[in-house]
Amino acid sequence: MDYKQVVADALAPALTGTLSAEDIYAKIERPKDVNKGDYAFPAFTLAKTFKKAPQQIATDLVKQIDTSQFDKVEVVGPYLNFFLDKAAFSAQILGQVLTEGADYGQNQSGKNGNVPIDMSSPNIAKPISMGHLRSTVIGNSIAEILKKNGYHPIKDNHLGDWGTQFGKLITAYLKWGNEDDVKKDPITNLVKYYVKFHKEDVAHPELDDEAREWFKKLEDGDKQAQQLWSWFREESLKAFKAIYDKLGVQFDTYNGEAFYNDKMQAVVDELKAKGLLQESQGAQVVNLEKYDLNPALILKSDGASLYITRDIATAMYREKTYHPAMNLYVVGSEQIYYFKQLKAVLTEMGLPSAKNLHHIPFGLITVNGKKLSTRSGRIILLDAVLDDAIEMAQKQIAEKNPDLPNKAEVAQQVGVGAIIFGDLKNERMNSIDFNLAEQLKFEGETGPYVQYAHARAESILRKASGVDVPTSGAKISDPEAWETLKALADFPDVVVEALKEFEPSDVAKYAIRLAKSFNKYYAHSKILAEDAEKTARLALVKSVSTVLKEALRLLGVQAPDEM
RNA sequence: GCGGCAAUAGCUCAGCUGGAUAGAGCAACGGUCUUCUAAACCGUAGGUCGAGAGUUCGAAUCUCUCUUGCCGCACCA
Numbered sequence: 001m002d003y004k005q006v007v008a009d010a011l012a013p014a015l016t017g018t019l020s021a022e023d024i025y026a027k028i029e030r031p032k033d034v035n036k037g038d039y040a041f042p043a044f045t046l047a048k049t050f051k052k053a054p055q056q057i058a059t060d061l062v063k064q065i066d067t068s069q070f071d072k073v074e075v076v077g078p079y080l081n082f083f084l085d086k087a088a089f090s091a092q093i094l095g096q097v098l099t100e101g102a103d104y105g106q107n108q109s110g111k112n113g114n115v116p117i118d119m120s121s122p123n124i125a126k127p128i129s130m131g132h133l134r135s136t137v138i139g140n141s142i143a144e145i146l147k148k149n150g151y152h153p154i155k156d157n158h159l160g161d162w163g164t165q166f167g168k169l170i171t172a173y174l175k176w177g178n179e180d181d182v183k184k185d186p187i188t189n190l191v192k193y194y195v196k197f198h199k200e201d202v203a204h205p206e207l208d209d210e211a212r213e214w215f216k217k218l219e220d221g222d223k224q225a226q227q228l229w230s231w232f233r234e235e236s237l238k239a240f241k242a243i244y245d246k247l248g249v250q251f252d253t254y255n256g257e258a259f260y261n262d263k264m265q266a267v268v269d270e271l272k273a274k275g276l277l278q279e280s281q282g283a284q285v286v287n288l289e290k291y292d293l294n295p296a297l298i299l300k301s302d303g304a305s306l307y308i309t310r311d312i313a314t315a316m317y318r319e320k321t322y323h324p325a326m327n328l329y330v331v332g333s334e335q336i337y338y339f340k341q342l343k344a345v346l347t348e349m350g351l352p353s354a355k356n357l358h359h360i361p362f363g364l365i366t367v368n369g370k371k372l373s374t375r376s377g378r379i380i381l382l383d384a385v386l387d388d389a390i391e392m393a394q395k396q397i398a399e400k401n402p403d404l405p406n407k408a409e410v411a412q413q414v415g416v417g418a419i420i421f422g423d424l425k426n427e428r429m430n431s432i433d434f435n436l437a438e439q440l441k442f443e444g445e446t447g448p449y450v451q452y453a454h455a456r457a458e459s460i461l462r463k464a465s466g467v468d469v470p471t472s473g474a475k476i477s478d479p480e481a482w483e484t485l486k487a488l489a490d491f492p493d494v495v496v497e498a499l500k501e502f503e504p505s506d507v508a509k510y511a512i513r514l515a516k517s518f519n520k521y522y523a524h525s526k527i528l529a530e531d532a533e534k535t536a537r538l539a540l541v542k543s544v545s546t547v548l549k550e551a552l553r554l555l556g557v558q559a560p561d562e563m
Numbered sequence: 564g565c566g567g568c569a570a571u572a573g574c575u576c577a578g579c580u581g582g583a584u585a586g587a588g589c590a591a592c593g594g595u596c597u598u599c600u601a602a603a604c605c606g607u608a609g610g611u612c613g614a615g616a617g618u619u620c621g622a623a624u625c626u627c628u629c630u631u632g633c634c635g636c637a638c639c640a
Contacts, residue, residue, distance in 0.1 A: 026580075029579085029582075030579085031583075032578085032583085032585090032586080033583080033584090036583075040582095040583085042582060042583080044582075044620060044621075045620095047620070048620090054620080076583075077583065078582090078583080078620095079582090079583065121640095123640085160640070163639090163640080164639095257640090280637085281637085281638085282638085283637075283638055285637070285638095294636070294637065295637065296637080297637040297638055299638085300637095300638040301638060302638080304638085306637090306638070306639085306640090307639075307640050308637095308640095310640095332634090333567085333568065333633095333634070333635090334634050334635060335635085335640085336566095336567060336568085336634085336635075337566075337567075337634095337635055337636070338635085338640090341637095361568090363568080363569090363633090363634095364633075364634070366633085369632090369633085371633090371634090396602065397602095399602095400600080400601090400602065401600070401602090414602090425576090426575085426576065426577095427576090427577090429568065429569080430569080430576080431568085431569080431633065431634090435575090438574095438575070438589090441588090441589075442602055443588085443589080443602060443603090444587085444588040444589060444602095445575095445576090445577095445587070445588045445589090446588085446602085448602055449588095449602070449603085451602085452600080452602050452603075453603090455600070455602095456599080456600060456603080459599070459600060460599050460600095463599060464599085497579085505577095509577070512587090512588090516587090519603060519604070520603095520604070520605095522599080522603080522604085523595090523601095523603065523604040523605080524604080524605095526598080526599070527599060528599050529599090541599095562600085563600085563602075
C-alpha cells in the first residue's frame with residue numbers, strides 16, 4: 001500500500017483548485033527526524049497563492065482534513081506532520097510480507113523482456129583481478145534486480161579470447177612452455193610465457209614476426225594453432241570458473257570475441273549498404289558529427305577490424321537472437337565515450353535496441369591512487385582477496401562461535417559476502433583505492449553486519465519453534481519496532497529504484513537500514529517475552545529475516561541461518 | 564587544449580525529484596553480556612558541505628566561473 005498516497009488523499013479535499021493531486025503527492029516528503037512523523041507536507045509553496053504565512057496555512061489546513069485515519073497530525077511551524085496508524089500499518093505490512101514470502105517486492109514491469117548483460121569479461125590467459133570484480137558483481141546484482149522487476153536477464157561473459165596476443169602466446173608456449181605446467185596452474189604459467197615473450201622480443205624482434213605468423217595461422221584455421229588456442233581457452237576458463245563458483249556467479253553465455261569472428265563481415269557489409277562508411281586517412285569510419293562525437297573507426301587502414309566492429313556484431317546478434325528490451329554493458333567508466341560512439345553508430349544503423357542500450361559504468365579501482373595493470377605488476381588477484389576474506393571469517397567464527405556446525409561453509413559465505421557487499425554498498429561511479437584491511441572489516445556497515453542481523457532473526461525463530469507465526473492481523477504497538485516496519489514497507493520501492501538507476505548500492509544501503517533498525521529493536525525489546533504481542537513480534541522477526549535474505553540475494557550475497 | 568566523473572567529520576562514505584538543528588560507519592573516549600548470538604546496542608567528541616557568484620521564501624542538492632584529483636580524446640580493448 002502506498003501510504004504517501006493516503007496522505008495525499010487526505011490533503012486533496014482541502015486543496016482542490018490550488019494544487020493538483022499529482023502536485024500534492026510530489027510535495028510530500030519524509031522528515032529526516034523520526035520524531036517529526038512519517039510524512040510531512042510543507043506549506044511554503046502555498047504562501048503566494050493564499051497570501052498568508054506558511055505557518056498560518058499549515059494551521060488552517062490541519063483543521064480541514066480528516067485526521068481520523070492517522071495516529072495524529074501535527075503542525076510544526078510551516079509543516080504538517082503526519083503520523084501513520086501504527087497498528088493498522090503493522091498488520092498490513094507484516095501480513096503482506098508473510099503471505100508473499102520471498103516474492104515480496106516482486107513486480108512484473110519487465111514483462112519478461114530479454115536483457116542481455118555484458119559483464120565480467122576477463123581476458124583469456126590473464127588473471128582475474130579486483131577490477132573484474134566490479135563488473136562481475138554489479139552485473140550479477142543487476143541481473144537479480146532485473147528478475148525482481150519481471151525481466152529476463154541473460155548474463156553474457158564477453159571473454160577476451162581473440163587477438164594478436166594469441167600469436168605471441170602460442171609462440172612463447174612452443175618455445176618455453178610445457179603441458180603439465182599449464183594444466184597445473186594455467187593462468188600463472190600462461191602469464192609467465194606472455195611476460196617472457198615481451199622481455200625476449202626486445203632483443204629478438206624476429207619473435208614478433210613469428211607471433212604475427214601464428215596469429216595469421218590461427219585466423220586461417222591452422223590445426224595446431226586452433227588446437228592450442230582452444231586449449232588455452234579451456235584451461236583459462238576452468239580457472240575462471242573456480243573463482244566464479246567461489247563468488248557464486250553463473251553466466252548464461254560465454255560468447256567471447258572469437259564467437260563473433262564469422263559475424264564481422266556482415267557488419268561491414270551492412271554499414272556499406274546503408275552508406276555509413278567513409279574513408280579517412282586510409283581507414284573506414286562512421287561519421288558521428290551530428291551526435292557531437294568523433295568518428296568511429298570501423299576498419300583499420302590495413303583492413304583489420306576493431307573492438308567496435310565486434311561490438312556492433314554483438315549488438316546485431318543480440319537483436320536477432322533476443323529482441324532485447326534493454327541491452328546492458330557493465331564496463332568501466334573509462335569507456336563512457338566509447339559507448340556513446342557505439343550507441344550512435346547503432347542508432348545510425350537503425351538497430352531497434354540501440355535506444356535501449358545502456359552503458360553501466362563504474363569507477364576505477366586503483367592501488368595507491370594508480371590504475372591497475374598486469375604489465376606493470378600492479379595487480380590484485382581477486383582469488384587471493386577472496387581467500388583472505390574467507391580466512392578472516394574463519395578466525396572470527398573460531399573466536400565468536402566455535403560450536404558452529406558448518407564452519408567452512410559459513411566462513412565462505414561471510415568472507416565472500418563481505419567482499420561483494422563492500423564493493424556494492426558504494427555508488428557505482430565512486431572510484432575505489434584498494435585497501436585490503438578495509439575490505440576485511442566485518443563490523444559496522446558491512447555484509448557480515450547484515451548477515452548477522454539475519455542470523456539473529458533466524459536464531460529467534462528456531463527458539464520459538466512450535467509457535468505459529470500469523471500471516472495476518474499481527475499488530476505491533478511497540479514504538480521500537482516502528483522504523484523496522486517502515487523499512488519493510490520500503491522494499492518494493494527500492495527494487496524499482498535500484499533498477500531505474502542501475503544501482504545495486506540502493507539495495508545494499510537498504511539492507512543496512514533494515515538490519516540496523518532490527519538490531520536496535522532487538523537490543524531494546526524482548527521478542528520472546530510471554531505476552532499478547534509475542535506472535536506479532538515473531539511475525540516481524542520472520543518478515544525481517546525474509547526481506548534481509550532477499551535483499552542480500554539481490555546483491556549476490558548469501559544469508560546463513562547461523563554464524 | 565577539449566570532454567567526462569569527482570570534491571561533505573581525522574579516514575571511508577550517505578544525504579531521495581532543492582525544504583525543518585548536515586547524517587552513518589571506522590578510528591578516539593566512556594557505558595551495556597547470570598536473560599532471544601556483544602560480528603550487537605547506547606552515549607561523548609568531531610564539519611566555513613573545495614572556492615566564489617547566481618536562481619529561490621529556502622541550496623550540500625539547480626546554473627555559471629574557478630581550483631584540485633582521476634579518466635578519456637581514431638588505427639588497443
